[in-house]
Amino acid sequence: MTPSNDTHGSEDRTSGPLTAVTGASGALGGRVAKRLTRAGVPVRLLGRDPSRLPELPGADTAPAAPYGDGEAMRRALAGAHTLFLVSAHESPDRVREHVSAVDAATAAGVERIVYVSFLGAAPDATFTFARDHWETEAHIRVSGVRHTFLRDSWYLAGLPAMTGTDGVLRGPAGDGRVAAVAHEDIADAATAVLLPAGGPDGDAAHDGVTYDLTGPEAFTLAEAAEELSRAAGRTxxxxxxxxxxxxxxRSRYGAQDWEVAGWVTSYEAIAAGEMAAVSDAVPRLTGRPAKDLATYLREHPDSYRHLLTPG
Known part of the structure; x- marks a missing residue:
């Protein structure tokens, strides 16, 4: 079954095993939750602040469940068959929070975890936050739970967002390439992995599989700037x-050292060639091509609205 795009409406009935979706108030978890409920999958929404979670027909909302609160997570996950685990916000404690959430899931009897990781996750990855993802993956592997890893590339949405109102995209990426991917494509791919096929264990084909989720082409940031120029009508x-x-x-933002290091090394990972991989996982899972940058910008004019007038 091919996941649907973001549209209103929902199936009136749900059936099958319960899927717990974290990060449902965010750009990725929210899209996945909508797609699952439209497909008739029973969904439970988890978040630190339940008041921020969307109201979706066929979905129930768990009490507040921060990743780092193991007992709250265990209660929130009681009765769930599958956990869609969106990575926590970057912090020095992120790996500990992930470990706590995974341990709570296994204690609650969750049988399967689909974890949103990052392209090139490795213990020695240039991008410091990708090392956090590797450590989380390693903990999930040894937990004994069935699992699938979705390693996302850079988000296409990040390219206009990281461009200043002065019309300049700055960073130490050199002439390296990145196959950035749209949130919609990640959500559709994730939904295809999460949807049960032929029964509770019909999703076993994805067990132990790591999917690199990328756009259809790898481009330099100079080429991205050219595409942004065409969309914004200015250089x-x-x-x-x-x-x-x-x-x-970046020192003017007053961020902590670990955060600035993450920002800078995300560009350096491009320069090192660690973001250049182009995967066919999105079309294989969704049955349609992944969006390129031009298509993304055409469909999301609000993403570059701050670039329309010189700052």
């Missing part, structure tokens, strides 16, 4: 930085 440029320049230009 957008990419300015490659050295590591020192990158840290200096």
């Amino acid at each position: 957008i440029t990419y300015v490659p930085q050295t590591r020192e320049e990158a840290y200096a230009s």
Whole structure:
């Protein structure tokens, strides 16, 4: 079954095993929850703040369940067959929070975890946050629970978001390439993995599989700037930085060192060639091509609205 796009409406009846969806107030978890409820899957929405979770026909909302609160997570996951685990917000404690959530899931009897990881996750990844994902994957592997990993590339939405109102995209990415991917494509691929096929164990084909979720082509940030220029109707440029320049230009935000390191190394991972992979997982799972940057910008004009008028 091919997942639907974001549209209103829902099936009136749900059946089958319960799927718990985390991050349902966010861009990815919310899309996945909508797709599952439209497909008639019983869904439970989890979040730190239940008041921020969407109201979806056929879905119930768990009490507050922060990842780091193992007991709250265990209660929230009681009776769930599958957990769609969206990674926590970046923090020095993120791996500990993930471990707590995974342990709570296994204690609650969850049989399967689909975890949103990151492309190139490895213990020595250039992108520091990708190392967190590797550690989380490693813990899920040894937990004994059935699992699938979705390793997302950069988000297409991040390209206009990281471009300043002055029309400049800055970072130490050199002339490296990135196959950035749309949230919609990740959500559709995730839904295809989550949907039971022929019964509670019909999703076993995805067990132990890691899917790299990317766009259809890898491009440089200079090429991304050219595409942004066409969309915005003004010149957008990419300015490659050295590591020192990158840290200096971001010092004004007052962020902690670990956070700035994550920002800078995300670009350096592109320069190192760690984001250039192009996968066919999105079309294989969804039955349609992945969106390219031009298509994304055409469908999401609000994403670059801040670039329409020179800042």
